[in-house]
Amino acid sequence: MKRLLEHDLIQDFFNAPAAVVSFLVLFAVLFVALFAPWLVDQNPFDPLQLDLMDSQLPPMWLADGDSRYVLGTDEQGRGVLAALFYGARLSLLVGLASVALSLVLGIGVGLVAGYFRGWADQLITSLADLQLTIPGLLVALMLAGVIKTQLPVEIAETVMIYVVILAIGFSDWPKYARVTRASVMIESQEDYVLAARAMGASPWLILWRHILPNIMRSNIVIATVGLGVAIMLEATLSFLGAGVPTSTPSLGTLIRSGANFLFSGEWWVVVFPGCMLILTVFSINILGDWLRDALNPKLD
Amino acid sequence: MINKILARLIQSVFVLLATGLVAFAIFSFTPDPVDNLAGEYATIEDRAALRAELGYDRPFLIQYGEYMIKFVQGDLGKSLRTNELVSQLISERAPATLELVLVSTIITLSLGIWLGIFTGINRRGKRTQLILSTSLLGVSIPTFLMGLLAIYYGSVQFGWLPASGRKVVETWLWDSSLISLDGWRSIIMPAATLSLFNVGLFIRLVRADVLEIRTMDYIKFARARGFSEQRINHNHVLPNAVMPVITVAALNIGTMIAFSLITEAVFQWPGMGLMFLQAISFSDFPIMSAYFLLVATIFVVLNLLADILLSVLDPRIRRGES
Numbered sequence: 001m002k003r004l005l006e007h008d009l010i011q012d013f014f015n016a017p018a019a020v021v022s023f024l025v026l027f028a029v030l031f032v033a034l035f036a037p038w039l040v041d042q043n044p045f046d047p048l049q050l051d052l053m054d055s056q057l058p059p060m061w062l063a064d065g066d067s068r069y070v071l072g073t074d075e076q077g078r079g080v081l082a083a084l085f086y087g088a089r090l091s092l093l094v095g096l097a098s099v100a101l102s103l104v105l106g107i108g109v110g111l112v113a114g115y116f117r118g119w120a121d122q123l124i125t126s127l128a129d130l131q132l133t134i135p136g137l138l139v140a141l142m143l144a145g146v147i148k149t150q151l152p153v154e155i156a157e158t159v160m161i162y163v164v165i166l167a168i169g170f171s172d173w174p175k176y177a178r179v180t181r182a183s184v185m186i187e188s189q190e191d192y193v194l195a196a197r198a199m200g201a202s203p204w205l206i207l208w209r210h211i212l213p214n215i216m217r218s219n220i221v222i223a224t225v226g227l228g229v230a231i232m233l234e235a236t237l238s239f240l241g242a243g244v245p246t247s248t249p250s251l252g253t254l255i256r257s258g259a260n261f262l263f264s265g266e267w268w269v270v271v272f273p274g275c276m277l278i279l280t281v282f283s284i285n286i287l288g289d290w291l292r293d294a295l296n297p298k299l300d
Numbered sequence: 301m302i303n304k305i306l307a308r309l310i311q312s313v314f315v316l317l318a319t320g321l322v323a324f325a326i327f328s329f330t331p332d333p334v335d336n337l338a339g340e341y342a343t344i345e346d347r348a349a350l351r352a353e354l355g356y357d358r359p360f361l362i363q364y365g366e367y368m369i370k371f372v373q374g375d376l377g378k379s380l381r382t383n384e385l386v387s388q389l390i391s392e393r394a395p396a397t398l399e400l401v402l403v404s405t406i407i408t409l410s411l412g413i414w415l416g417i418f419t420g421i422n423r424r425g426k427r428t429q430l431i432l433s434t435s436l437l438g439v440s441i442p443t444f445l446m447g448l449l450a451i452y453y454g455s456v457q458f459g460w461l462p463a464s465g466r467k468v469v470e471t472w473l474w475d476s477s478l479i480s481l482d483g484w485r486s487i488i489m490p491a492a493t494l495s496l497f498n499v500g501l502f503i504r505l506v507r508a509d510v511l512e513i514r515t516m517d518y519i520k521f522a523r524a525r526g527f528s529e530q531r532i533n534h535n536h537v538l539p540n541a542v543m544p545v546i547t548v549a550a551l552n553i554g555t556m557i558a559f560s561l562i563t564e565a566v567f568q569w570p571g572m573g574l575m576f577l578q579a580i581s582f583s584d585f586p587i588m589s590a591y592f593l594l595v596a597t598i599f600v601v602l603n604l605l606a607d608i609l610l611s612v613l614d615p616r617i618r619r620g621e622s
Contacts, residue, residue, distance in 0.1 A: 133599045135558040145580035232442040239444045274445050282440035
């Protein structure tokens with residue numbers, strides 16, 4: 001049965017050209033992110049490798065372009081191409097880590113709420129409601145504001161990335177918790193759960209071995225969309241100056257620094273990271289759309 | 301139904317109290333402003349006096365309780381930086397944000413519902429495919445990037461619209477940018493930017509509703525009775541498809557108020573969001589907490605209103621069925 005499903009899913013995949021293309025795009029983004037140090041000569045995070053003499057160079061194919069910097073440089077002499085590759089690292093890292101956090105947290109409490117019901121359920125549902133009234137963006141901004149004044153600069157810069165991951169991850173768990181809770185409530189009435197219970201299996205074993213595999217589908221679909229949103233949120237925070245520090249620029253930080261020069265016509269510091277960002281999130285969303293349709297037999 | 305609304309009301313109060321606690325807890329971590337305010341030559345006694353005057357020497361819960369009571373009374377304290385009343389600052393800044401959100405909501409609802417119904421009724425076809433892919437692209441572009449693109453093309457390259465700022469005409473109620481051409485020219489790009497993500501969201505939401513409703517038995521029966529597709533769509537599909545949109549729209553206004561700070565930052569739009577961002581860079585604690593709690597309150601109230609509205613409009617909920 002499982003093999004059959006995978007088979008169907010893979011067949012489906014190859015029948016959807018948009019899904020194949022976006023998968024390839026994401027694979028490429030992942031590739032440049034993982035192998036950035038081997039693909040570009042300059043490490044844009046290392047101040048010693050930046051040369052102010054090379055600042056604000058246009059892309060290679062324009063007049064004044066320099067063949068060492070294919071996509072031009074920013075105002076600190078950072079190659080845009082190198083910064084793109086290293087920035088993709090940060091964006092993917094923050095995105096994946098925060099989604100993993102909210103996925104684990106949400107599924108965990110959702111399982112407990114849906115299976116045991118009672119006071120645990122009420123507590124978790126109220127906490128989810130509370131969390132939903134506080135936008136993650138605001139929490140992250142305020143935490144950034146507090147940390148900046150509370151901690152010394154070096155420590156603040158290193159913890160910021162974790163703060164961003166935590167803020168995004170914590171703001172998204174109620175989605176997973178709600179879906180998980182609803183599915184667990186349905187699944188725990190199914191025969192296979194009743195049978196396992198009759199055989200004397202412990203609740204944790206039932207949740208882990210029997211119910212969890214059956215509720216992963218809808219969570220995976222939400223997680224795909226959530227990854228796109230998390231990457232956009234990280235970029236937004238960095239753009240507002242509350243994300244990762246400027247010494248280790250993510251795509252959002254690059255765009256922030258480039259925005260100052262947009263009016264004087266130096267478009268490349270904004271446009272290339274912007275395209276990278278849109279392309280990544282767009283591909284994730286196309287894949288998410290396809291997954292939702294493919295995993296949901298109710299439609300069509 | 302009254303009981304249900306009352307229960308929701310009590311729940312909302314608890315949510316607000318908890319949010320207030322979160323806000324207050326976070327801000328009690330901010331550094332003691334007394335050192336800055338007292339100046340270099342203040343003695344320890346001066347500092348203690350100032351601390352007592354500001355109320356920083358009392359227990360946490362008392363300060364929290366007092367803060368919440370004052371918040372309800374509309375007393376939000378004074379800005380640590382400029383010493384102005386925060387309530388004054390917010391009432392000056394609120395019209396800019398609210399007008400921006402109003403125009404964005406109108407754009408979102410009209411475009412979102414219209415295109416959502418269109419793509420739901422015409423399930424396949426070139427135009428539907430085009431609208432759907434565009435809406436997916438729309439939800440894939442971060443707001444700040446869209447704003448920058450709008451500025452680059454709309455202002456720098458072609459010079460159609462102003463890149464930043466807000467043009468207003470003073471009225472006896474508030475300074476509005478909705479009653480002059482210049483005002484509209486200044487609001488159109490920020491409002492379009494703010495609504496982009498939501499238009500995409502609403503198209504998909506309304507479309508999903510329409511698609512689901514069209515599989516319902518009452519639609520099949522209407523079709524079996526020989527009603528025209530137009531009549532079915534108009535009398536049976538649309539009223540039911542718009543219902544869930546009301547809840548989402550209400551919640552979305554709250555989200556828009558919070559997320560408008562991104563648009564405000566890009567376009568230097570002088571609203572509450574820009575005030576909040578500036579307050580963060582100056583660690584201006586009363587403004588930050590007031591804004592945070594205000595946005596949460598708006599969220600909770602809109603949520604509550606949406607629930608009440610839905611239970612009044614939907615006969616199933618009104619009669620107590622689930």
